[in-house]
Amino acid sequence: KAGVTQTPRYLIKTRGQQVTLSCSPISGHRSVSWYQQTPGQGLQFLFEYFSETQRNKGNFPGRFSGRQFSNSRSEMNVSTLELGDSALYLCASESTGNSYEQYFGPGTRLTVT
Amino acid sequence: AQSVTQLDSQVPVFEEAPVELRCNYSSSVSVYLFWYVQYPNQGLQLLLKYLSGSTLVKGINGFEAEFNKSQTSFHLRKPSVHISDTAEYFCAVSRAGTASKLTFGTGTRLQVTL
Numbered sequence: 001k002a003g004v005t006q007t008p009r010y011l012i013k014t015r016g017q018q019v020t021l022s023c024s025p026i027s028g029h030r031s032v033s034w035y036q037q038t039p040g041q042g043l044q045f046l047f048e049y050f051s052e053t054q055r056n057k058g059n060f061p062g063r064f065s066g067r068q069f070s071n072s073r074s075e076m077n078v079s080t081l082e083l084g085d086s087a088l089y090l091c092a093s094e095s096t097g098n099s100y101e102q103y104f105g106p107g108t109r110l111t112v113t
Numbered sequence: 114a115q116s117v118t119q120l121d122s123q124v125p126v127f128e129e130a131p132v133e134l135r136c137n138y139s140s141s142v143s144v145y146l147f148w149y150v151q152y153p154n155q156g157l158q159l160l161l162k163y164l165s166g167s168t169l170v171k172g173i174n175g176f177e178a179e180f181n182k183s184q185t186s187f188h189l190r191k192p193s194v195h196i197s198d199t200a201e202y203f204c205a206v207s208r209a210g211t212a213s214k215l216t217f218g219t220g221t222r223l224q225v226t227l
Contacts, residue, residue, distance in 0.1 A: 004156070033213050043203065043217035056214045090156055100145055100164060100212035104156035 002027065004093050004105035012111045018079040021108045025072050025093030031055070032074040033102065034066060037088040046089075049074055078110075086112045115140040115206045119218035126225055128196055134189040134221045136204030143209035146187040148178055151201045151220075160202075162212075163187060174198070199225045 005024045013019050025032050033056075034046040045058040049068035066076040072093075078085055088109050092102040120135040138144065145164050149157040161172025168180040178189045187204060204218040 031213060033215075035215075042219050043205075043215075045214050045216070048213045058214070092157075094212055100162060100207075101159055102212050102215070104149075104158070106154075106156045 004091055004103050006089075006091050006105040006108050008108060009106065010109045010111075012113060013081050015081055015083060015112055017081050018077060019081060019110060020075050020077045021089055021091075021110070023074045023076075023091030023093075023105060025074070025091075026095070026103055029093035029095050029103070030072050031094040031096070032068055032072065033092045033094070034074070034076050035090045035092065036060075037090060037107070038084075038086070043090075046076065081112045083112050086110060115142075115144060115208070115216045117204050117206050117216055117218035119204055119221050121221050122219065123222045123224065126194055126223065128225055128227055129193050131192050132190065132194050132198075132223065134202050134204075134223065136187045136189065136218060138185050138187065138204070138206045140185075140206060140208075144206045145209055145212060146178075146180060147205040147207070147212070147215065148172065148176070148187075148189050149203045149205060149217075151203065153200075157203065160189070164209075194223070194225050196225050196227070198223060 007022045031050045033048040037043045048056040052068045063079045068074045088107040090107045091105045116139045118137045126132045147162045148160040163180045171177045201220045205215040
């Protein structure tokens with residue numbers, strides 16, 4: 001079974017621009033979560049989508065948004081990029097049922113200049 | 114809300130020596146506990162999890178952890194480490210009943226040398 005895939009793996013953007021990151025979960029997984037990893041703040045939860053609905057949300061400004069499609073693929077968007085948005089963005093998928101295991105993708109490294 | 118404290122930012126250890134990585138958590142509700150490993154330029158891999166039941170849980174790659182409710186701890190141990198165990202290790206907690214919305218500790222860098 002293929003793992004969680006994220007595209008692109010690396011991205012360089014300029015302050016003020018917007019960016020869209022993509023995540024394809026493991027086949028059959030309907031829950032997708034997004035996390036931001038920075039040296040200063042560590043790993044922080046952004047949001048979770050399940051069956052195209054946002055189920056949980058972390059404490060991030062409205063510039064961070066996401067969506068999930070009917071095939072469970074998810075995208076996250078960051079508008080009006082700031083230097084502090086430079087981070088590794090990780091996507092994780094979880095199967096339905098009671099496994100309670102999240103499988104992480106390799107991440108997208110976003111650099112804002 | 115939950116919080117996680119990883120007491121050691123770095124742990125140096127010689128190959129074949131035992132190691133313990135410490136994790137303490139705080140929560141007003143029942144929780145699930147997890148340990149993840151992150152190798153350079155990679156995502157996170159689940160090592161083991163505690164949901165309920167036996168307080169000693171065994172994971173992949175020879176790792177195990179013990180849940181101690183009275184001390185609110187979930188320390189990770191391995192009796193004999195290998196060079197390939199060099200990585201960043203993260204303790205995480207979620208509200209019981211879900212594995213999403215994880216709260217992570219700041220991580221412990223395990224450096225294994227010959």
